[in-house]
Amino acid sequence: MTATSFPAAYRNCPVTARRINLQAERLIRVNAVVSVVALLVGAIAALLLVLTRWQAVHLLPAVWYYRILGVHGMNMLIFFIIFFEMAVLWFAGTVLLNARPAAPRYGWFNFGLMLVGSLLVEAMQWSGRADVLYTSYPPLKAHPLFYLGVILFAVGALGVVGQFFATLTIAKREKTYIGSMPLVVYGAMTAAIIAVITLVHGAMVYIPTFLWSVGLIKGVDPQIYRLLWWALGHSAQQINVAAMVAIWYMLGALTVGAVVLNEKVSRSAFVLYILFISMASAHHLLVDPGFGSAWKIVNTSYFMYMAVLASMVHGFTVPAGMELGMRLRGYTDGLFGWLRRAPWGDPGFSSLILSVVVFGFFGGITGVTLGTEQINIIAHNTLRIPGHFHATVVSGTAVAFMGATYYLLPLIFQRKVAFWKLAKLQPYMFAGGMLLVETGMTFAGSFGVPRRHWDISFSQAPFDVPFNPVVDLFLAMIGIGGIIAVTGALSFILIAVKSVFFGERITEFPQGVDVVGVPQGLTRPPVHATNADEINAELHAPGHGKWGPTPGTVVLVGVFLLAFMLYYFTNWKLLSFLWKIG
Amino acid sequence: MDPSPDDSQESVETPPLGQRLFDNMYLLLALGLLVMFVIFTAWGMWEILSMPKSTLP
Numbered sequence: 001m002t003a004t005s006f007p008a009a010y011r012n013c014p015v016t017a018r019r020i021n022l023q024a025e026r027l028i029r030v031n032a033v034v035s036v037v038a039l040l041v042g043a044i045a046a047l048l049l050v051l052t053r054w055q056a057v058h059l060l061p062a063v064w065y066y067r068i069l070g071v072h073g074m075n076m077l078i079f080f081i082i083f084f085e086m087a088v089l090w091f092a093g094t095v096l097l098n099a100r101p102a103a104p105r106y107g108w109f110n111f112g113l114m115l116v117g118s119l120l121v122e123a124m125q126w127s128g129r130a131d132v133l134y135t136s137y138p139p140l141k142a143h144p145l146f147y148l149g150v151i152l153f154a155v156g157a158l159g160v161v162g163q164f165f166a167t168l169t170i171a172k173r174e175k176t177y178i179g180s181m182p183l184v185v186y187g188a189m190t191a192a193i194i195a196v197i198t199l200v201h202g203a204m205v206y207i208p209t210f211l212w213s214v215g216l217i218k219g220v221d222p223q224i225y226r227l228l229w230w231a232l233g234h235s236a237q238q239i240n241v242a243a244m245v246a247i248w249y250m251l252g253a254l255t256v257g258a259v260v261l262n263e264k265v266s267r268s269a270f271v272l273y274i275l276f277i278s279m280a281s282a283h284h285l286l287v288d289p290g291f292g293s294a295w296k297i298v299n300t301s302y303f304m305y306m307a308v309l310a311s312m313v314h315g316f317t318v319p320a321g322m323e324l325g326m327r328l329r330g331y332t333d334g335l336f337g338w339l340r341r342a343p344w345g346d347p348g349f350s351s352l353i354l355s356v357v358v359f360g361f362f363g364g365i366t367g368v369t370l371g372t373e374q375i376n377i378i379a380h381n382t383l384r385i386p387g388h389f390h391a392t393v394v395s396g397t398a399v400a401f402m403g404a405t406y407y408l409l410p411l412i413f414q415r416k417v418a419f420w421k422l423a424k425l426q427p428y429m430f431a432g433g434m435l436l437v438e439t440g441m442t443f444a445g446s447f448g449v450p451r452r453h454w455d456i457s458f459s460q461a462p463f464d465v466p467f468n469p470v471v472d473l474f475l476a477m478i479g480i481g482g483i484i485a486v487t488g489a490l491s492f493i494l495i496a497v498k499s500v501f502f503g504e505r506i507t508e509f510p511q512g513v514d515v516v517g518v519p520q521g522l523t524r525p526p527v528h529a530t531n532a533d534e535i536n537a538e539l540h541a542p543g544h545g546k547w548g549p550t551p552g553t554v555v556l557v558g559v560f561l562l563a564f565m566l567y568y569f570t571n572w573k574l575l576s577f578l579w580k581i582g
Numbered sequence: 583m584d585p586s587p588d589d590s591q592e593s594v595e596t597p598p599l600g601q602r603l604f605d606n607m608y609l610l611l612a613l614g615l616l617v618m619f620v621i622f623t624a625w626g627m628w629e630i631l632s633m634p635k636s637t638l639p
Binding site: 165168179180181189193194196197200201221223224227228231235264267268271274275276278279281282285290291292295298299303 | 597600601604605607608610611613614615617618621622623625626627629630633
């Protein structure tokens with residue numbers, strides 16, 4: 001079949017020469033657009049929150065602080081992320097595999113369920129009938145429509161995941177790819193499997209809670225609720241991790257011609273995610289009295305470390321693949337010549353590198369430390385926890401998703417990226433602001449400042465709770481960083497909205513030239529040097545060097561491991577101040 | 583030694599066992615659900631439900 005003889009249900013991508021199913025493309029578009037709308041709501045909420053936690057400003061009254069905190073959590077952690085992940089599943093299943101989508105009309109039905117569900121949740125939260133925060137722990141009770149909204153959203157998402165599996169089955173049966181599925185699709189499949197684990201637990205917790213809210217059952221056991229809810233609430237973030245890593249591999253290939261160092265190793269790491277990462281949910285229950293130490297330690301310090309190992313594998317293979325890819329393009333000078341010559345002005349690349357570094361150095365190290373049962377006692381429910389998960393979910397996942405968007409705008413929406421200069425700056429602005437937020441939260445939390453707390457000055461309380469005065473500095477850091485980060489998020493939304501709805505249409509990608517509004521990976525695809533085989537043989541020669549073909553990454557990983565050890569053992573030292581032994 | 587045409591044909595038709603296992607998404611889905619439900623969910627539920635009830639003072 002020639003490229004021009006596809007039926008009208010498809011179009012050809014001028015860059016990748018892949019055929020793109022138009023129905024799948026529309027589903028990608030609507031999911032991405034709704035995701036950005038949720039990001040807008042969540043970002044406005046974020047601004048109100050940081051300006052309240054910043055004690056010198058203290059913007060919102062108590063009721064609105066907690067209401068907006070719930071809105072922020074649902075929009076950022078659920079709606080923004082999961083709508084985007086639905087777009088990723090449609091993209092990976094159909095575009096990357098050259099496949100037709102399974103039952104696309106049913107895809108619209110599922111999208112409708114998710115949309116109606118999210119609108120119900122928004123309506124209940126904004127009207128003050130669901131002031132139960134993101135976790136909605138009983139005996140706090142929301143309006144039944146809140147729980148119904150969550151259930152509808154989850155059912156729709158589960159439906160899309162089912163369609164993704166069906167699409168993969170169709171692709172395999174119709175032989176649209178040969179051998180194993182591509183690694184990026186494998187990562188998306190991992191995310192989809194974790195989504196099933198997550199959403200099944202979601203059904204187990206929210207259906208009884210809904211029945212309780214309408215009076216059909218007497219009550220919900222708060223401890224069982226917490227167990228099941230965190231298998232939803234934390235595992236939902238593990239879907240993000242898998243999807244984010246898949247996007248790392250994709251952006252690495254698109255922006256700098258990254259290679260996959262070893263398919264077996266990378267796929268093994270994804271399988272470790274499937275088997276063990278959801279157990280990280282137990283982190284949230286480490287100080288709960290109902291569970292024994294064996295359950296806590298097996299879940300968070302034995303099996304969960306298999307998932308940590310997987311993240312460290314990806315944390316090595318992604319930058320090492322980028323380094324090797326750059327060296328094979330001829331950038332072979334020194335330890336970090338490949339990094340200096342990287343396309344730092346490409347928002348896809350800068351997002352990728354910022355996501356990898358902050359997720360690994362900040363999110364990963366703090367996550368493992370906080371997930372240690374003994375150390376958790378000095379960190380639980382302090383601002384250290386949001387300090388950690390903003391580094392993973394926002395600086396890691398959201399930044400990666402933003403980077404992918406800069407490539408999806410021309411490829412899927414067929415529009416140039418608007419406000420190109422701003423787009424080049426946006427990842428740095430957003431990630432820089434978030435780094436300030438995360439640092440402020442982590443240090444404030446280290447001084448005992450609680451999370452989810454409207455007023456740590458306890459101004460009307462009958463007792464005095466003094467904090468070290470330095471916490472005001474860290475809370476101000478959260479406020480200032482938050483303003484910068486929200487400006488970065490709003491810039492991204494502005495760029496996305498202008499590009500999608502009013503952007504300049506682009507259907508041809510001239511090669512070998514820089515085009516304003518088009519990331520360099522699309523007009524200057526990162527091809528390997530003509531003597532790449534020679535370079536590769538030289539890099540892998542026994543006498544090449546003790547640190548192998550990717551010495552720069554080995555050094556960076558060494559720095560990471562040193563930072564990890566330092567932070568981990570510092571926390572044990574801090575714990576020893578609390579628990580006087582001997 | 584270079585593989586003979588027959589060998590390469592065979593390797594195309596039958597991937598190694600590990601690759602076949604990794605490519606089986608339904609198996610991975612089942613294993614993912616099983617491990618989580620046994621180690622986290624069922625064990626955790628058992629811990630809660632087997633707690634003795636506290637006596638009122």
